Amino acid sequence: MDNLESLVITRRLRVPLDADPGGASDGGRPGRGEVAARQLDAALLTAGFACSPALLERLSGLSVEHVIDLGLRILAAVRELAGDHVRHNAYFIDFPRNVPGTAEFWTSLMWRSLLGPDASDQAVTPRTLNLLTLPDYGSYPHAYADLLAAHAELIPLAGDRVTVLDLGGDLRSEARELYLSLAGSRVPLPAEDLAALRELAAYCAGHLPELAAGEAPEHIPVRENRAVVNAARLAAGLPLLVDTVTDVLRLACGASGGDVTLATATRFRSFRRAERRALLKALDAVATDAALGDVPRLREPWKRLGERLHPHEYPHLPRAAHVFDVARGERPARGLGGRVETALAAxxxxxxxxxxxxxxxxxxxxxxxxxxxxxxxxxxxxxxxxxxxxxxxxxxxxxxxxxxxxxxxxxxxxxxxxxxxxxxxxxxxxxxxxxxxxxxxxxxxxxxxxxLPDLGTLVVEPAMLDVALPLSGKAAAPGLGMLPRGSLAPVEGELLRFFVHWRQTARRTDYDLSALMLDDAYGDPEYISWTNYTNDFATYSGDLTTAAHGASEFIDVVLARATRPVVIPQVNIYDGEPFDQAAEAFFGFMTRDLVQQGLPFEPRTVRMKSDLRGAGSVALPLVFLRGGDGGWRAKWLHLYLKGSPAFNQVEGNRLSTALLVRSIVEREYLTVRHLAALLARKGGAGDHTTYLGLQAPADAPEGARVYTPATLHELIPA
Known part of the structure; x- marks a missing residue:
């Protein structure tokens, strides 16, 4: 239940509230939890969050114990959303001040390695050195408490991020709404949302009988979503929602705990007789002669599934058996794609x-x-x-x-x-x-x-106009401030600081945060990385080469002094575990004014944070661009380069990175602006209001529909 609550909070920025077990059914006597609610609001503010007036009022009417218990769960959820659930130490204790020059740092390190900390001007015996194995290099030379003592407190400014948490309904209704939104999404979901949908479908099967134990919305257009929902329906003994033979294969993968996208092989489990009968019955209903053309491209998984379903035991379902005959090459079938390619080639x-x-x-x-x-x-x-x-x-x-x-x-x-x-x-x-x-x-x-639906009176926040329509969400992991690939957002503040944090699972893992900086023609490169700590406008926090207990690296860019208008952060896997095998790996950026000082990581200045989990060895989350007016904007990339098996460095992938980023930057994405123009052309006939914004407005009229980046996929027409 706690995980479902956390899903609602982090995906919808709404706090689900059931009846207070320690008070009256209507929330208890007003004012009982007011002090605890105010304390929670103050604690949230340190992480860049705040309660809406409606949420604060409702919390104030709950018992003190209930507010404290709920507050701990809310704080845990939002701190992880902002990346504040871990300790962010920096290699150089005074970062961004007193960072040595690259040559000065390496000279000092080698000198201590050769002569020891108390060495005098004695003769040095020449020998070969591996710089990355020098003592004191790659691990924190100080404790986190030392870092805290070395930095002044952050000066709060009006420009700091404040993300408002709104009052939600009870957990059942919030879970139902989130389930229907994810299940009915018209764009493919990222792996994290597919996992959330699986959990929500299982919850609906046991707690929401009005949804017929996991009943789907009217239409599930994305096949992977349908497979996840069907897996819950299969477990509950409900009719399956399939209209292609591949739907059945995806379902079998999902029911076996495998990959419903079919990108990786699944080890099928042994199915119960009732499950085998249900799967074969569904397959028999859709296995027409035309549908059999889809089988050859997935021969191997079909053959392995046939070994688990035993179709020969069901002679009254002959068309289901034909699928496995085609997979084994015993029955001819030619797909539409092959015939089209033959015609075009001729x-x-x-x-x-x-x-x-x-x-x-x-x-x-x-x-x-x-x-x-x-x-x-x-x-x-x-x-x-x-x-x-x-x-x-x-x-x-x-x-x-x-x-x-x-x-x-x-x-x-x-x-x-x-x-x-x-x-x-x-x-x-x-x-x-x-x-x-x-x-x-x-x-x-x-x-x-x-x-397009009739949205009535449409109100669009200006910052929302340049958000790209989410035509595919697979590569973008959910997180704080996340936008679809191609979206543009203004970057406000004097100092830009991007960061990476990772924690290894089993073996030493070295990620390197770097920056490639280019001119208007995407040439004349300049680098900030472990090979070049500083330039006239950027500073690196120092290189960490192991992360048994977690490691963080930062790069500062003073925007007013930047001599390159294109700044491309990247995370290189130098050695160790891939992004999706590490215990934890995430990237984000902060903005603040130069007078604020504070710790290297301050959650209230975090504008974006998301997990890293792509298949490549070089992550390119976004690019920062200076416009003709001197203002800076971020454009979301969500890209990964293949890179090398090991020892990836920013200097080695400059050409591929520059061409890739330029192609994305110069491409014009379909944005909310285009959708709003089409809606204006259509006109609204209703008397309701629809608001499109980066956050839900606090003063939205009652009954207004609100779409944020988290729910923008619901506007993609069927």
Missing amino acids: GRTDEAVELLERSPGALLRRLDHLLRTGTDPERVLAAAAQAARAASGRVLLSLREHLHNRLAPAAGRVFVNRHGRAWTSADTRPPLSAGVLAQAAGLLDEEITRR
Whole structure:
């Protein structure tokens, strides 16, 4: 129950409150918990959070014991959200002051290593040194208490972050709302949200009979979400929600504790007879001749699943058995994709279009290719117009963004997989005519507008306009201040400080926080890393090479003195455990004014914090850009480079990083601004108000709908 409560607090910034077990059912006598509630609010403020007036009033009416117990759980949840649940020490105790020059530091370290701390000018015997194994290097030379004593207290300023926690309903209703939002998401969820959905579905099965033990929302468009929900339904003995054979395979993976995305192999468990019967019955219902074409691309998992389901024991379900016959190569089946590729390779574009008309989403995903290879663009556009009426809203928006970026040549084509692993290639595609692009974009905008809901009076916070629509959330781990890839946000403050914290699981692990700084043409590089501690405007906190109890590294950038307008933080795995195998790994950034001083890590100045868990060896969370007006903005990347197996350094990946980041920066993403323009074109007929903002407003009228970045996926049309 505590974990569900924490999920609601961190995902929705709402505190679920049930009846006070120590007071009256209506919350108890007013004022009983007022002192404890004020103390909780003060403690929250040190981490950059505060109670809304409604939450503070409700807490004040609870018993003191209940407020204290609840307050401890709230504090634990929000501190972890901001990265304040660990001790952030720094290698140089006075950081960012008194950081030695790189040559000075290494000379001092080598001198102490060769001669000892009490050495005089005695002769030195020459020998080979491994710099990273020098005594006193790579581990904290002082305790955290020493760091606390060396720093002045943070001076609170009005610009410090204050994230408001609002009053929620009871835990059952909050869990239900979060479950329906995640299950019905029209964009793929990150791994953390899939895990949350699994827990919520199990909770609904046991505590929410009105949801029919985990009943799904009306429509679950994302297959991975459907598999997680189906796993709960299978355990509860409920009918399964499947319409493709691959839905059954994903479900079997989810029920076995495996990967519902099918990206990694699953070790299938032994299913009970009732479960085998349910899976085969569902498979038999959808295994048409056309559907069998999807089986060959996943032959191995299908063969392994057949060994667990024993389809030969169910002769009355023959179509289910056909699936495993195809997997073993005993029955021919050819998928739609293969036939389309054959037609395109032979130059028969019209035939490919005819085939793709049976699968609207596949046709739209190949629209660019069809327009480039076909001799009759009007025929292709007519098919696209028909397909747009049946394809998902996410496909329409993704294609609309793609077409907009085809108007101008790109620095390079960017490819990003589901784990955030990114790579680039030269854009060798022939251009499409402006007229064809305009016609295609027009038909997409028309269909998207038709599907958008009536939001009544729309109020959009200006800072929300440059937030990119979340067309895929897989690479972005949930966290504080997180925005979708391509989003822009202003960076306010005189000092930018980004940080990484990690804790190893079993073996020595060395992550290196670094910064690549480039000019307007993405050249003339300058570096801050363990090989270069300082320059005229940036300072490194020192290199740590082991993290048995956790390690933190920081880089300061004084924005007014920056001589490079592009600053790219990156986290390199120099040695040890990958991001997704470490016990903990997260990145974030703070902003503060120069007069504030304080500790290297001050939670109330944290603007963004999120886990690192991509498949690459070099993490590129975001990029900081100086605009023509002198102001700075952050653009979210959520990218990982493959890197080398070990010894990754910022100097070694400059070219790939620069091209990749430039391609992302120069790409125009579909943002809330575009969606708001379509909504304005449609107009609102209702008498309600809809607010789009980075946080829920404290003065929102009663009954108003509020969408923040955490719930923006709910606005993606079906």
